[in-house]
Amino acid sequence: MTADLLPLDAGKLQSDVGALWRRIDVVTETGSTNADLAARAQAGEDIDGVALFAEDQTAGRGRQGRSWSAVPRSQILMSVGVSTADLPSATWGQLSLAAGVAAVEAVAEVAGVQAALKWPNDVLVGTGKLAGILAEVAAPGDGTPAIVVGIGLNVSLAADELPDPAAVSLLSLGVAQPDRQRLAAALLGRLAARISQWRAGDSTTLLADYRPLSGTLGRQVRAELPGGRELIGKATDIDGNGSLLIESNDGVVAVSAGDVVHLRPV
Template identity: 50%
Template sequence: MTLDPDSADLVSLRAPLDVSVLRDALVGDHGTGFYTRLDVVDETGSTNADLLAEGDSGADRVVLLAEFQKGGRGRHSRTWTGVPRAQVIVSVRLRLPGVPLADLGWLPLLTGIATVDAVRSVSGVQAELKWPNDILVDGRKVCGILVEVATTAPEPVVVVGVGLNTTLTEADLPVPNATSLLLAGARDLDRTRLAQALLSALADRVEQWQRNAWDPAALAADYRERCGTIGQRVRAVLPGDTELHGVAEDIDEQGRIVIRPDGAGEPVAVAAGDITHLRPV
C-alpha cells in the first residue's frame, strides 16, 4: 500500500492511542486485572530504559507506551528511532517470583508468541517468528522484541519491550528488509486495538506459564507452530564471530535453535547468535 506521508488517510491512521480504552480493558478491577498501571507518553528516549530506571522498588505489571521513541534499543545495543504514532511502542515491567533463572530466556520467545497472535487476530497479516524473537511478514521484519533483566534477587524483575511497525511507509523504513502492517495490507491498523490485543495476549501467556509451574514444554510447542525459521537453511553467526551453516530443524525445550550443519555432523543447539535465513542450496 502506498500513501503520501502528508495525506489525510495517513494522518487519520496515526491517531493517538486511547489511554482510557486501554486502561479500562487491561488495568485493575475493570480490566483483566493483570496490569497495575498503564501510562502513555508523547515522547521518550526508550520505554525499556524508563521502566528499568524505576529500580528494585518499581511496581509490578506496569505498562508504558510511547507515541514516539527517539532512542530505542535492540539486541546487541543496536539503536533505532521511530516515527511518531506509526508504531506500537510498549514496555512492560514484570516480577517473576519462582521462575528458574535458567528459564528466563523463554520470556522473549513467549513475548514473540503473544505478539504474533495479536498481529494475526487484529490485522489479519500472517506474521511469523524468526528465531529468537523477530517477527517477519514475507521475510521482512515488522516487529522487534527486547527483554532486559533489571535484577535477579530476591526475585527476577524484567522489562519486556516490543516495537511493532504499524503505518510506516516505504520512505519511513529504517532498512530495506523492514516492513509495516500498512505495507503488508493489514485489514485493521488501529494501534489501540493492536496494543490491547498484544498486552492481553502477553498477560495470558505469562499467567499460563506460571500456572504450569514455569514449565516451558507448552511454550515450546506453541513457538514451533509460529516459527518460520524451522525448515529453513540458515547462517548462524555465533559468539566469537564463528559461523554455522545448515538447516534449522527444531526449537528445543531450552528455547535453543537446533541446526543440522551442511555436510556431515550432528545437530547443534544454538543458544545465542544472529540468524539469517538463506536461499535453499
C-alpha cells in the same frame, strides 16, 4: 483524525485490560521504554505487571544494540515488566518466545495479517520485518531480577518512512488505517495470557504453539554467535529452554543467544 494517528488512550487501555496489568502508562516521547522500565526497577519500583508505551522513541534499541526509531505515532512502542520470582533462570529464555507468539496472535486478531517468527522472536511477513522484540534482565536493588520485554511494531509507516529496506509495516502490507489502540489492547491481552502460561511452567503448550509459527525451523541457517563465531546448519527444533537446535557438521548445537540468518536453498 484516523485510527492509526490517534494518540493511545491509557485510560481506555486500563479499562479494557486493566485486570491483567496493574499499571499502564503512555508517554509522548522517551529515549527507550526498555531503559525506562529497567531504571524504575533499579530504583526499587516493583515493575511486575507494568506496561509503558511511548508515542515516540529517540533511543530505542534492538538486538545487539541496533537502533530502533520511527515517525511519532506510527508504531506500537511498548515495554512490560515481568517478575522472575520463584522461576528458575533456565526458563527465562522461554519468555522471548512467549512474547513472539503473543505479537503474531495480536497482529492476526486485529489486522488479519498472518506473520511468522524468525528465532527467537523477530516478527516477519514474507522476508520483511514487521516487529522486533527485546527481552532484558533488570537487576533491582533488592536482588530479585525482573525481565523487561520491549516490542516495536511497525503500524502506519509508509514505504519511504521504514527504518530499513527489509522492514514492512501494516500499512505497507495493505492494512488501511490500522488501529493502534486495538493493537495495543490485543498485545497486552495476548502477552498476559502467554506470560501466565510461562509462569505456570507450561512449556510444552508454549513450544507446541511456537513451532507452527516459526519461519526458521527446517531451514538452513547461519547463527552469528557472541564473540564473532558462526555456526551453519539446519534448524531442527526448539528445546525446553528456548534455545534453537542446529544440526551442523559438529552435531546438534543448542544456540541460546545470537543472530540467525536464513540461508537461501542451494
